[in-house]
Structures are given as C-alpha cells and as structure tokens.
Amino acid sequence: MNIVENFDLFAPRLINKKELLSGGHRACSGCGEVLAVRLMCKALGENTVIASATGCMEIVTSMYPTTAWEVPWIHVAFENAAAVASGVEAGLKALRRKGKIADCDIKVVGMAGDGGTMDIGMQALSGAMERGHDMLFVCFDNEAYMNTGIQRSSGTPMGASTTTAPAGKVSMGQKTWKKNMAEIMVAHNVPYVATACPSYPLDFIRKVEKAKKVKGPSYIHCFSVCPTGWRCPSDQTISLGRLAVETGIFPLYEVENGKYKLSAEMPKKLRPIKEYYKSQGRYRHLGEDEIKMIQDRVNKEYKKLLNKVQCLEAWS
Amino acid sequence: MAKRVGMEVALAVAEAVGQCNIDMAAVYPITPQSHIGEHLSDLVADGKIDAEFVTVESEHSAISAIIGASGTGARVYTATSSQGLMLMHEILPIASAMRLPLVMGIANRAVSGPLNILNDHSDIMPQRDSGWISIFVENGQEAIDVSIQAFKIAEHKDVNLPVCVNIDGFQLTHMVEPVEFPDQELVDKFLPPRVPFASLHPSNPVTMGAFAMSDYFTEILKAKDEALKNSKKTILAVWDEWAKMFGRTYKPVETYKADGAEILLLTMGSMGETAEIAIDELRAKGMAVGLVKLRLWRPFPFAEIKEVLKKAKKVLVTDRAVSFGGPGGPVCGEIKAALYNEAERPAIYSYIIGLGGRDVTVGDFTSMIDKVNREEVNTDTYEFLGVRE
Numbered sequence: 001m002n003i004v005e006n007f008d009l010f011a012p013r014l015i016n017k018k019e020l021l022s023g024g025h026r027a028c029s030g031c032g033e034v035l036a037v038r039l040m041c042k043a044l045g046e047n048t049v050i051a052s053a054t055g056c057m058e059i060v061t062s063m064y065p066t067t068a069w070e071v072p073w074i075h076v077a078f079e080n081a082a083a084v085a086s087g088v089e090a091g092l093k094a095l096r097r098k099g100k101i102a103d104c105d106i107k108v109v110g111m112a113g114d115g116g117t118m119d120i121g122m123q124a125l126s127g128a129m130e131r132g133h134d135m136l137f138v139c140f141d142n143e144a145y146m147n148t149g150i151q152r153s154s155g156t157p158m159g160a161s162t163t164t165a166p167a168g169k170v171s172m173g174q175k176t177w178k179k180n181m182a183e184i185m186v187a188h189n190v191p192y193v194a195t196a197c198p199s200y201p202l203d204f205i206r207k208v209e210k211a212k213k214v215k216g217p218s219y220i221h222c223f224s225v226c227p228t229g230w231r232c233p234s235d236q237t238i239s240l241g242r243l244a245v246e247t248g249i250f251p252l253y254e255v256e257n258g259k260y261k262l263s264a265e266m267p268k269k270l271r272p273i274k275e276y277y278k279s280q281g282r283y284r285h286l287g288e289d290e291i292k293m294i295q296d297r298v299n300k301e302y303k304k305l306l307n308k309v310q311c312l313e314a315w316s
Numbered sequence: 317m318a319k320r321v322g323m324e325v326a327l328a329v330a331e332a333v334g335q336c337n338i339d340m341a342a343v344y345p346i347t348p349q350s351h352i353g354e355h356l357s358d359l360v361a362d363g364k365i366d367a368e369f370v371t372v373e374s375e376h377s378a379i380s381a382i383i384g385a386s387g388t389g390a391r392v393y394t395a396t397s398s399q400g401l402m403l404m405h406e407i408l409p410i411a412s413a414m415r416l417p418l419v420m421g422i423a424n425r426a427v428s429g430p431l432n433i434l435n436d437h438s439d440i441m442p443q444r445d446s447g448w449i450s451i452f453v454e455n456g457q458e459a460i461d462v463s464i465q466a467f468k469i470a471e472h473k474d475v476n477l478p479v480c481v482n483i484d485g486f487q488l489t490h491m492v493e494p495v496e497f498p499d500q501e502l503v504d505k506f507l508p509p510r511v512p513f514a515s516l517h518p519s520n521p522v523t524m525g526a527f528a529m530s531d532y533f534t535e536i537l538k539a540k541d542e543a544l545k546n547s548k549k550t551i552l553a554v555w556d557e558w559a560k561m562f563g564r565t566y567k568p569v570e571t572y573k574a575d576g577a578e579i580l581l582l583t584m585g586s587m588g589e590t591a592e593i594a595i596d597e598l599r600a601k602g603m604a605v606g607l608v609k610l611r612l613w614r615p616f617p618f619a620e621i622k623e624v625l626k627k628a629k630k631v632l633v634t635d636r637a638v639s640f641g642g643p644g645g646p647v648c649g650e651i652k653a654a655l656y657n658e659a660e661r662p663a664i665y666s667y668i669i670g671l672g673g674r675d676v677t678v679g680d681f682t683s684m685i686d687k688v689n690r691e692e693v694n695t696d697t698y699e700f701l702g703v704r705e
Contacts, residue, residue: 046518058527062523062527064532064536065532071521072515072518072520072523074524075525075526075527076384076407076525080376080380082377083372083384086370086377087385087387090385091384091392092517094368094385095389095390098366106517127377131370131371131372
C-alpha cells in the first residue's frame with residue numbers, strides 16, 4: 001500500500017469536524033472559493049484571526065446583522081487585507097508580550113481574491129511579507145473581479161473572455177499572460193509558499209496546516225473555480241479544478257525555504273488544455289491557433305517549474 | 317515635579333505618546349511629520365516603551381494596520397501629514413464606523429498641487445466628514461497635552477472613536493519650545509489601560525467590519541453621528557480632569573480679550589499666538605477687538621461658538637484652506653451655518669490666509685482687521701490675503 005492510498009483511507013477522518021465558516025452564507029451554488037475558505041478554516045482551527053479583503057467572500061459571509069464566521073474576523077477595505085492582518089499580528093504580539101491577553105498562539109490570516117491580492121492589494125501584501133509578520137496570506141484566485149461582475153484582473157488567463165476584456169470580432173479576450181503571484185511571493189524569500197486547489201482537499205488542508213506552523217510569513221495561492229464567472233455548470237467545480245491541475249495550467253507545488261517541490265497530485269503526463277477549456281464559456285471563442293499558442297506557453301511554464309524543482313534539489 | 321525642558325515639538329509629541337503605554341504604532345515617513353515617527357522608533361529601540369513599531373510601506377497601510385491592532389484591543393498611534401493623510405482618506409470613515417479608538421497626530425501641511433511641504437490646513441479639511449474627533453493645538457505644550465488626552469477621549473466607553481490632533485507642520489512641529497512633561501505617575505493615573513468593548517480574540521469570536529445594505533446603513537450612520545456629537549461631553553470631562561490634575565485648561569473655543577469686543581478675529585491652530593499680539597496692538601490703540609480660537613473642529617462646538625460670537629458686530633474668520641468654487645473658507649462656512657438661526661448675528665468676513673506656508677505677520681492681522689473695520693471688504697465674498705493678481 002503506498003502513501004497516497006494511506007491518505008485516502010485515513011486522512012479524511014482526521015479533518016476537523018467543526019465548521020468555522022458556518023452554512024447559510026450567500027455564495028453562489030458551486031462556488032469553489034467558499035469551499036476553499038471552509039476547508040482553510042478547518043485546517044486552521046479555532047485559534048485564528050482572519051482579516052479579509054472586500055470581495056465575494058466578504059459580501060457573502062458578513063451581511064449585517066448576520067455572520068457566517070465562527071472565528072474572529074475583520075474586514076476594513078479592498079486593498080489592505082495584508083496591512084490589517086499585519087496590524088492584528090502586531091497588536092496580538094504586543095498584548096501577549098505585555099501580559100494583557102492569554103499567552104497562547106494565535107495564527108493571523110489575511111485573505112483576498114485575485115484582484116485584492118495581485119492588483120490593488122499587491123503593495124500592502126508585499127510590505128507585510130517583507131516585514132516578516134507571523135501571518136499566512138491566502139489568495140483565493142478565481143481569475144477575475146467576480147464580485148463586481150467578471151472584469152479582468154492580472155490573474156485572468158490569456159484568452160479568457162471577461163466583461164472588460166471581452167472576446168469580439170477583433171479580440172480574443174484577455175491579451176496578457178496571468179501574473180505569476182506565487183513566484184512573486186517566492187521572490188520575497190518567505191519561508192513557505194504553496195499553490196493549492198480545493199479539488200484536492202487533503203493536499204490543500206495539509207498545506208494550510210504547514211503554513212500555520214511556520215513562524216513568519218507564508219503564502220498560499222488557492223485556485224478557486226467560479227461557475228458564475230467562468231460560464232460553466234456549477235456541478236463541475238471539482239472536476240474543473242482537477243483539470244486545471246492535470247493540464248498543468250495550475251500546477252500544485254510548494255516552495256519551502258526556497259526549495260521547490262512538486263505536489264504528489266501532479267500527473268506524470270499533462271492532459272491537453274483543450275479538455276479543460278471545453279466546458280467553460282469564457283474560452284468558447286478560442287480557435288485552434290489560439291489554443292495552440294496557449295498550450296505551448298503552458299508546456300514551457302511547466303517545464304520551467306520542473307527545472308526549478310530539479311535544479312534546487314541538486315543545489316541543496 | 318514635572319520637568320520643564322526645551323525640545324522640538326515633534327519630538328515632544330513622540331515623548332508624550334511614549335508616556336501613554338501604547339502597544340502598537342505604524343508610521344510612514346512624510347515631511348514634516350517624520351520626526352514624530354523617528355523619535356517614537358527611538359523610544360522603542362531604546363526599550364523606553366514596550367510597543368510594536370510597524371514600519372509600513374504606505375500611509376494607507378499605516379491606518380489599516382492600526383485599525384487591525386486596535387481591533388485586538390491594543391492602544392495604537394500613527395502620525396502623518398498632507399499627501400499621507402489624503403492617501404488614508406478612504407480608510408478614515410471606516411475607522412469611525414467600526415468605532416475603533418485610534419489616535420493620529422497630523423503635522424498639517426499643504427496638499428499638492430503644486431507640491432509644497434509647508435503648513436496650511438488643506439490636508440485636514442477634506443477629512444472633515446470622516447467621523448473623526450478633530451482637535452487643533454496652538455503650541456508645543458498643547459501638542460503634548462492633547463496627544464495624551466486624545467487616548468483617553470478615543471478609548472472612553474461612551475466614545476470609541478478615532479481622534480486626530482492637528483499640529484501645524486514646521487510652524488509647530490519643527491519649533492524648539494519650552495515644554496513641560498507631566499509626571500509619568502500622573503499620566504498613568506489619568507490614562508488607565510484600555511478596556512475594549514470587543515476584541516479580535518478566539519476566546520470570543522466577533523465579526524468586525526460587516527457589510528450592510530440599505531436596511532441598516534442609515535441607522536449605522538445616524539449612530540455614528542450621535543456618537544460623534546455625544547463625544548463632546550466626554551471631551552469636556554477629560555479637559556476638566558486634565559485641568560484639575562495638571563493645571564492647564566482646555567476649551568472647545570478659547571477667547572482672548574473678547575469681552576466687549578465689537579470685532580472678533582477667529583483663528584485655528586498655531587496662528588492664534590501671532591493674532592494675540594495683533595489684538596494687543598489694536599487694543600492699545602483703543603480699538604474694541606478680540607480673538608476667538610477654535611480648538612475643537614469636530615464635533616463642531618455650535619453652542620460655544622454662538623455664545624462667543626453673537627454679540628459682536630463683525631467677525632473676521634481666517635481659513636487656511638480653500639473650498640474651491642464654494643463658500644471660500646471651510647471654517648467660515650461652518651461659522652455662518654452656526655449663526656444663521658440667531659436673531660442677532662454679526663456680519664461675517666472671510667479671509668484665506670497662510671496657504672502653503674506663506675507667512676502671516678502681526679501686521680497682516682492688524683491690516684485685515686482695519687479693512688473690516690472700515691468696511692473695505694464685503695461679507696458676500698472672500699479674500700485671499702496678500703495675493704498677487
């Protein structure tokens with residue numbers, strides 16, 4: 001029996017049964033992001049404080065006078081989740097040191113969507129990571145500004161049609177390559193960076209648990225399928241997340257103290273991206289040439305990643 | 317016995333904040349605020365105060381970080397100026413709506429453009445409607461005293477609002493003045509540890525900064541308005557207590573030789589002291605003039621302003637900012653609004669003075685009053701003092 005099978009048999013029973021993001025929130029059916037947040041909370045446990053950016057997850061969980069949060073949670077604005085989280089961390093640290101609160105470990109977590117992380121929140125995140133706060137930041141990336149109505153962000157992939165980068169007679173939709181946020185975080189030399197997807201719940205939970213144990217800043221980039229924005233059936237959330245990983249469009253890996261490691265979930269041979277594209281309306285307009293151009297890039301990027309995994313293995 | 321020393325006001329402000337047992341500060345450099353942040357970091361580096369000093373990457377993150385820390389129940393501070401305050405603008409009304417006590421020192425400076433680093437009030441005026449308590453100081457001693465009082469006001473259970481202390485940039489921040497620091501023991505007595513009404517801690521999970529639509533939004537804003545208006549009671553009580561403990565009195569509206577004055581000059585901030593000399597000169601010549609100094613900008617002290625101004629024949633309001641295309645000076649607009657419903661009310665003259673650090677001398681004040689006295693200026697417009705056209 002190999003290790004992976006072991007995981008399949010026993011690991012699910014070890015998952016925290018307590019729901020720290022309770023049901024009754026207002027997320028769309030099939031929302032991959034809210035599933036990811038729920039799993040993240042299970043992995044973090046109760047000794048957690050979350051600072052959230054404005055966005056879908058904030059709107060659907062905190063409609064006054066209700067709340068879905070069973071952990072302490074704060075929202076201030078769109079671009080500053082990392083700054084707020086760094087303040088929470090500093091406040092708790094000082095109060096604990098001065099004996100004003102109980103002496104126990106509390107993990108501070110900042111969270112935002114792709115816009116709140118990669119675009120408008122980039123500066124605050126870079127600052128917080130550089131300063132070395134003991135905090136985890138999780139980007140729930142659904143590849144566009146879904147809360148405001150599917151506008152393109154720097155996380156939107158090449159060729160996807162959005163409401164501000166629409167496909168048209170002379171346009172193939174998004175004309176830029178997705179910003180590689182995990183690499184930008186690696187460049188900050190933080191102790192732990194990982195990519196994850198709730199379609200692989202045990203892998204995601206394990207990564208959050210790992211990040212929780214890090215003393216210092218850590219970053220997880222979580223791929224979050226959005227049926228509303230991707231124009232796909234809401235029962236395909238899990239399979240689309242898997243396809244994104246299996247095609248190499250969103251490879252799962254970890255970077256621990258600069259050392260790259262491919263996650264066990266990555267297949268030996270990648271599937272063609274066409275299989276991932278076919279059920280998504282946002283790619284419907286793409287022709288063979290365009291798909292080939294993107295496929296070439298995906299292959300190249302994946303090779304680059306494998307090279308890093310191998311090179312850095314050789315160095316250590 | 318409190319010690320009397322000569323010190324640059326910015327450093328004195330940091331010393332005073334250091335006396336308040338803060339837990340956390342987040343400051344980003346900007347002229348002329350920087351000396352406050354630098355000296356505060358000195359105090360932390362030397363172990364004189366036990367606080368986290370977070371060197372944020374922008375003012376936007378400074379205000380965001382202190383909100384986060386205040387959410388945990390920590391006593392927090394930041395300081396800024398001009399463009400930094402403008403960058404914070406988005407977050408200011410969120411802080412007051414979240415009812416989190418924060419204290420911010422503002423080294424008032426002109427807002428760009430054109431870029432200018434010197435003193436006026438164009439940075440604080442756009443923040444007027446943010447729901448913050450806003451207090452002006454006139455000299456180094458007041459900067460120290462109000463910086464300490466601000467924590468007590470902000471954290472009071474009936475207030476829970478952010479407070480900003482307006483300290484004129486350069487004119488005050490960079491002056492070396494004789495100041496007296498209150499004894500630490502007395503400060504500790506005056507300012508007990510903060511008792512938060514809720515805090516971000518797993519022992520009692522709370523949701524802060526929830527989302528509210530039209531069904532609750534108006535009620536939340538009305539509650540904020542009531543809280544800000546109601547804070548005046550606490551501000552007055554804190555100033556009373558301060559007077560008893562430290563012997564220095566503070567009032568929302570201060571006056572100088574205003575009794576029996578037919579013409580009243582109104583200033584806000586550090587120019588009050590120059591204006592006093594002008595009043596002395598004109599009084600010596602037998603002119604019935606006096607000075608009114610507005611200290612409490614928000615909550616606006618309507619009752620006190622009416623009481624002081626309504627018996628005068630003429631009031632000359634000076635503003636150090638412009639409400640472009642509007643009523644001219646924002647302070648003057650407020651004064652007019654305060655007096656509109658009075659049966660007897662003075663004629664009000666509006667002067668915009670000292671923009672971008674332009675000097676306003678004793679002679680400038682006497683000549684402004686002289687012009688108003690001879691009715692060489694109109695009440696239906698506003699003048700830019702000494703402007704070259």
